[in-house]
Amino acid sequence: MDADKVFKALGDPTRRTLLDLLCEKNGQTLGELCDHLDMTRQSATQHIGLLEAANLVTTVRRGREKLHFINPVPLHEVYERWVRKFERQRLSLLHDLKKELEGE
Amino acid sequence: MDADKVFKALGDPTRRTLLDLLCEKNGQTLGELCDHLDMTRQSATQHIGLLEAANLVTTVRRGREKLHFINPVPLHEVYERWVRKFERQRLSLLHDLKKELEGE
DNA sequence: CCAATATGCAGGCATTTACCTGCATGTCAA
């Protein structure tokens, strides 16, 4: 997994909206997705390109259409690497801060 | 939670490194953190500013020092909102794609 | 007090990003 690509891809509201749209209805065409976005098709294409580069979305061509599918695997890897790590120490981390605020 | 600030904050390798550094040793000063980064103190300060804005890091002043603490809560909220949602549908999402690749 | 230390603030610059317009290509259906 390229963590940087995944995080950068997630760091834009339009691209997160695209993932939400695909979560509601997987396999949508480019045109369908654009109908829900307030920008030109070309701009949306660029966003999707980043999602593909991050491997968060996979596309399949069907005739003149391009179908889009979510790939949940990178998100899971982000969770394993970034969320669980801090989650595991959640209480102790807050404990450190509390102690400091109390003056040692 | 401001999802956009959190994702934008996570979308930079320097800032993820900072979180890792704080996970190894919570409550470090600005100077300590800078020792591990290949950039000026001023640049690091800007990165930390974004982490604070995203509420991923909390700071406490102690004399002339500034101590930094991780706040794991936003990360957990990211997980709840963005990872679990897709995780829950993981199998069915892949199923959709498989069906499409097989030609319906 | 005063020099060393730790951090804050302002501005400048190069790169990246996000958006656009204009045009090209490929596919379907009558």
Next chain:
DNA sequence: TTGACATGCAGGTAAATGCCTGCATATTGG
């Protein structure tokens, strides 16, 4: 076949980002 439809590709611009230098402020220890 041909017009309508779905998408691809190539720039161009304004704003955001990341990094820097230079200087200001505040705290501590001798």
